[in-house]
Amino acid sequence: MPYLNFSRDDFHGMPNFSEFVTHVLSGRNNQAEVSSVKLSFHGEDACVIAEQIMKYAYAHNIQKLNVACVFDNDDVKFPLFLSSSRSLKHLSVTKERFPSTVYRWRHPFSYAFKATYILELPALTTLYLHDVTFCCDANPVECIDLFSKCANLKSLTLKGCYINGITGIRIRLPLFSNLTLESVGGNVEVFGIVAPQLKNLTIEL
Incomplete structure (x- = not known):
């Protein structure tokens, strides 16, 4: 099974979700690589299981990762180990909305990337971040x-992202061809872009 797709919504409770994930990962051929993981989850408890899945995928040379998440607590830090994957080519992190009938009064928070460490993903070609927070420690x-x-x-897409404590972001990439900035908020005032191969630029403030 090179393609794994887990959704918390498919299970009645966290124990069932956790048991199923553990069963699948322990029964899988541990020598085989993981090509793609699609993961949808919500809640602090599910975050622990989600990180277990991502650690497994990282250890098995994942190439494509799609994460759709919802939290009902403070911003959760993006797993540090994934920021140094040597195999990851496509990464998508999206914030989903709580079902209005169940979580009517809760505000969904998002993953947070710390600016104190830089993404070191040499194989990455596509990065899509929706409602992700970039922040500084101090x-x-x-x-x-x-x-x-x-x-x-x-290709880089920043959609509905919030940048806290950073006034400028520099992008200098030799192969960069597609950039989309949509509803990016926070302290950032300047994007410095050096991209000789840039073909498509979309900015919506």
């Missing part, structure tokens, strides 16, 4: 190059 930074160690990145 003092604000004037400018940072978050993607300098993603040398093969060709």
Whole structure:
């Protein structure tokens, strides 16, 4: 099974979800690589299971990861180990909405990327981030190059993202061809882009 698709919504409770995930991963051929993982979950408890799945995928040279998440607590830090994957080519992180009938008064938070570490994904070609937070630990930074160690990145989408404590983001990538910035909020004032291969640019504020 090179393609794994787990959704918390398919189970009546966390124990069932956890048991199923553990059963699948323990029964799978441990020598085989994982090509793709699609993961949808919500809640702090499910976050633990989600990280277990991502650790397994990381250890088995995952190439494509799609994460759709909802949290009902403070922003959750994106797993640090994934930011240094040598095999990941496509990464999508999306914030889903709570079902209005069940979580009427809850505000969904998102994954947070710490600006103190830079994404080091040498194989990454496509990055899609929806409602993800970029933040600093302490003092604000004037400018940072978050993607300098993603040398093969060709397509970047930042949609509804919030950038806290960073006034400028620099993007300098030789193969970069597609950039979409949509409803990016927070402290950022300047995007410095050096991309000789850029073909498609979309900016919607």
